[in-house]
Amino acid sequence: MTAIIAFWIIVAALVIQGAFLVLKTRKPDPLTPWLLIAAGALLLATTVARSVAISFVAITGVYESLIVLAGIASFALAAYRLRKGADASRAFLFGGTFIAFLFMALSSSPLAPSGIKPPVPALRSAWLVLHVACTFIGEALFACGFVAALLQLFSRDGERRASFDRLTYTLVAIGYPLFTAGALVFGAIWAEAAWGRWWSWDPKETWALVTWLAYTAYLHLRLIKRRQSPWLPLLVVAGFLLALFTFLGVNFLLPGLHSYA
């Protein structure tokens, strides 16, 4: 129920932001941060309630993953809006909220059954919390970075492009170490404890590595080219599409050790 309310709050935020986008005002709407915080808090409450029901941290299925991603993205966007105040980009907020809306819409699809199920033995590990939580925070920031990179890509004004470049870089620079720690480092440590191998070249692992390489290429290229390369935002866009494929595509198309994730 809380997740459904959160979904409609995100829809309301999207409608309000859409209205402000077409209005002739430069200021972002004042309701967005509070609506996004409310949606994030409700999604957090959903996760807590499901965790209590199964006596384990409820981040073990696709539905739970999607609402966590939407919740983190909502909090990140609210934080950006509150920090930037009236200077916050309305287009970025709208795009980011739309991504949170897409996560929620996917969570209500048949691809993500919402039944509350306790985890199978393989998932009963403290490492799951670190592995999944850090990965999802990183991926939610990558999602916001994807929106900023698209805006950078399609901005004609040099100043706006530079502003979106800084925003993209900030989001990736925060998300990258979290994704590295969660998806690769904690994942490898957990894999050693569960399967006896740090790395198995499982499809999920391999595509997580490809995603990580894309963001690694972005950070290094930005360091070398100092914002001059047109490849910079494209790499972030590609990185997020790879992250999506790693998260959803591998689950449904490529069987492997992570078939339950």
Added chain:
Amino acid sequence: MESLRKCGLGGLVPQRGDSSLVAPGHPVVARIVAWISPASVFTGPAFLLVAALFSVNLTLCSFHRLTTQLALPRAERRHGPDLLHVGLIVLIVGAAWSARSATENRYTLAEGEKASLPGGEILTLRVFSFERYPDGRPKSWSSRIDLDSKGARRISDFDLRVNRPIRFGGYALYQTGYDETPVVALRGSGLDLPETLLQGSRLTGELGSIVFMAPDPDAEPGTRRFVFLADAEGGRKVVRGGHRRSGR
């Protein structure tokens, strides 16, 4: 880019498999697939060469970056990327060392069975237990094991579970899978028979033969019954028996 391409290819095709099974009946396609070696991309020379070049590149760049940072005033130094780079180098060295020195063996044991480890130690599966949730998904499964070395018991009745391996004398023992194989206990006075018969096996004796066919599809819920075909002078008979589980 080569590394990305290889990762992508290896991420699409199951690894450690038999690539000849990809296109059965098409020898030309099978030959091309075998030449590309998609089922062993990450142990093939092309990938290892790229990985080695990447490692050398990473080491040199990390050293260059670290020395550059150390030349700066203390307040201007940024060592976060150095930490990440050094961590990656340690990871690569560790992976290379493990690949060279580690060996992996798999043992499938039924309750009460023993396996001899490469160092002469004896691994015994005492009890295998398995629980399911009401919806049929596995809830927990564990193997209680003993380990004997040089005639002395080193590990007694350890509860080996998923995510709970045991390390002893250079070994790390993991519980990686389970299987349920119905077994019939043969009891008969005066018969020279083994104690058990696995599903699908035929046992021939002086009195005739018996084949353990399959679990009984008509068994009542909550009961476990199995179908056997026993051929003897008196004709063919259906025999029902119990079962036990095995772990590995």
